[in-house]
Amino acid sequence: MELSQIEESLKExxxxxxxxxxxxxxxxxxxxxxxxxxxxxxxxxxFIFVNRNNVEIIDLNLTLDKLEQAIEFLKNKIKEKATILVVATQPAAREAIEKLTKEFNFSYINSRWIGGLLTNFNILSKRIEYFKKVQADFEKGEFEKYTKKEKQKINKNIFKMKKLFGGLENLSKKPDVVFIIDLSIKGHRTAVREANRIGVPIVAILDSDDDPNLVAYPIPANDHAKISIDWLINKIIERLKD
Structure with a gap:
């Protein structure tokens, strides 16, 4: 089946x-x-429409339906002032996620998943608070009295913590919703297990190698190409602002 025929069949x-x-x-x-x-x-x-040259073609009509359901769910959660955590550690998603999280002040993880963030939040939240305090002290010049070597060590420590906790500064409680892009990434799989274990609903952009039954609101689509992720996130932003 030619690509043009597949596209026309989807449109029909x-x-x-x-x-x-x-x-x-x-x-x-x-x-x-x-x-x-x-x-x-x-x-x-x-969610598969057809296979072409050994590549699965996703049924975009179903993608559209599932995208609509996910957006309505997120809209309602935003109205309820729910805490939403976005998980997307892959480079292809970085730009889009920065845009989404800034627009709605969502918390996010974009480097690597922190094991126990959901299941041991009380412990992890203390580390987040410590990071915030050290960062604030640094900005106020509290470490000027230290030697150059000591300041370099503190700087290095702050940099490492910022990479881990930089997107979690506003996360004062367990999230009410976790939004994940691509379930197949190792750390993302851990996030899914933790969210399901404590009963936090998941919205996810997922691909043909993922299990949609693991999440409450699956959005079946190409989750590995920047152009696809950008389109989906831009559409979600646009609709959430309506």
Whole structure:
């Protein structure tokens, strides 16, 4: 089946003019490209439209439906002033996540998952508070009395902590929602397990190698290409601001 035929078949399933326009945007942004068939998670199969040249093609009409459900859920949570944590440690998502988290003041993790952040939050929150205090003291010049070598050591320590905790400064309690991009990344898998263990709902952009049953609001799409992630996050921002 030729790529142009696949695109036309996807469009034929769409009845609304507005949805057709969105579908065309999604095709251009490469949202429909999953992984090779050998990597397919059996539980993802309902979201697969067809396989082309050993690559899974995701049904973008289902992506659109699931995206709408996820956005409505996030909208309601924002109205409730819920705490939302975004997890996206891959370079392809960095720019989009920075934009999303700044727009809505969400907490985020963009370097690596901190084991126990959800399941041992009381302990981890003390480390976050310590980081905030040390950083504030540094900015106030509290360490000027130390030697050059001591200040370099403190600087290095602050840098390491900022990499871990920099996006968590406003996280004063366990998150009410966790939003993850790509479930297959090692640290992200741990985040999923921790969230499910304590009953925190997950919204996730996930691909053909992921299990959609692990999350409350799956958004099936290409989760490894920057162009796809950018389109999805920009659309989510746009809709959440409506």
């Amino acid at each position: 399933k769409t009845t609304e003019k507005q949805d057709l326009q969105l579908l065309e945007e999604m095709i251009k942004a490469a949202l429909m490209y999953g992984h090779k068939k050998t990597r397919t998670n059996p539980k993802f199969k309902p």
